[in-house]
Amino acid sequence: MRTFFSEDHRLHFPKGELSGGRFITPHERPARMEFILSRLRERGFPPVEAPGEADLTPARRILDEGFLHFLETAWDEWKAAGMEGEVIAAGMPTRRQRHDRIPRHIDGKVEYYCHASETAITRGTWQAALSSLASAQAAQAAVAGGERAAFALCRPPGHHATRDQYGGYCFLNNAAVVAEMFRMGGAARVAVLDIDFHHGNGTQDIFYRRGDVLFASIHGDPLDAYPYFAGFADETGEGEGEGANLNCVLGPGTGYGPWAEALDHCIARIRDFGAEALVVSLGVDAYKNDPISFFRLDSPDFLDAGRRIGRIGLPTVLVMEGGYAIEQIGVNTVNVLEGFADA
Ligand code: OKP
Ligand code: ZN
Secondary structure (H helix, E strand, O other), X not given: OXXXXXXXXXXXXXXXXXXXXXXXXXXXXXXXXXXXXXHHHHOOOOOOEOOOOOOHHHHHHHOOHHHHHHHHHHHXXXXXXXXXXXXXXXXXXXXXXXXXXXXXXXHHHHHHHEOOOOOOEOOOHHHHHHHHHHHHHHXXXXXXXXXXXXXXXXXXXXXXXXOOOEEOOEOOOHHHHHHHHHHHOOOOOEEEEEOOOOOOHHHHHHHOOOXXXXXXXXXXXXXXXXXXXOOOXXXXXXXXXXXXXXXXXXXXXXXXXXXXXXXXXXXXXXXXXXXXXXXXXXXXXXXXXXXXXXXXXXXXXXXXXXXXXHOOOOXXXXXXXXXXXXXXXXXHHHHHHHHHHOO
């Protein structure tokens, strides 16, 4: 399986993540990539390939133009306003407030376009997010060109980014853009399977009213886990999208038995839906020792999960999302790929 990866991810490395009332070194840090790259080499995968430039044309079909412009200019505007630190949202639009006028002041714009203040924007964030998207797009092009599957080793991740808000370590929704590209390329129906521990609220948001893209996710119960306000089982889609959104919610301490049952449920739905292409939001934070998650998957379980996903038999782009048990992220991620490949 080919892997697409850009070194530009290093341009995004905020000094701080707001956690427990303090600033800590972000869980979502550059070293994550090193462990995955070294495991890919160890297991004899072909050398990673650098993507070309990101193409924002497909992104513009599903993302808000003002939001894209904001991401591109936020750092410079923040600095021009005399702010000394990284771009951090101190507040967010709340219930019963006005959301119909976008603030002029950069501080207000940041609050408008952010949904989770743990996530900082730095000087290189936009370039890193663009190059992360470029890797996803190169993987999609490889699969559209006839490869059975390709791996987009994306950083920063994307599945929490909505059409007009960033947060949860995510800026541009890589998986959603890949799904849209499969549609543009002629696939009548596309499925996004999200196995990251956290609900992919951004991807759900983007396709919620669409019947042509199925979103299926297995994640920690939002009553107990980020993103808290989305990901419940009764969110099934709206309008044309009714029935094309599937949330499998599991509680603290869930092990591979029930997790795999949920996976099979998602797979059955993907088959019934008649998807012609598959995008996997591949997070490995369902791992037992993940520092911010509460499932109990073990490393060999990821091999089995990969096998089940591979047996669906669809052209597939696997897009990297989360995973913060950094020492094991390489083994767990590559296990999914190897399971997939020998399905
Ligand atoms: C991104 B992805 C830890 C709370 C962290 C944000 C989690 C983002 C996860 N104190 N909240 O889905 O792996
Ligand atoms: Zn996650």
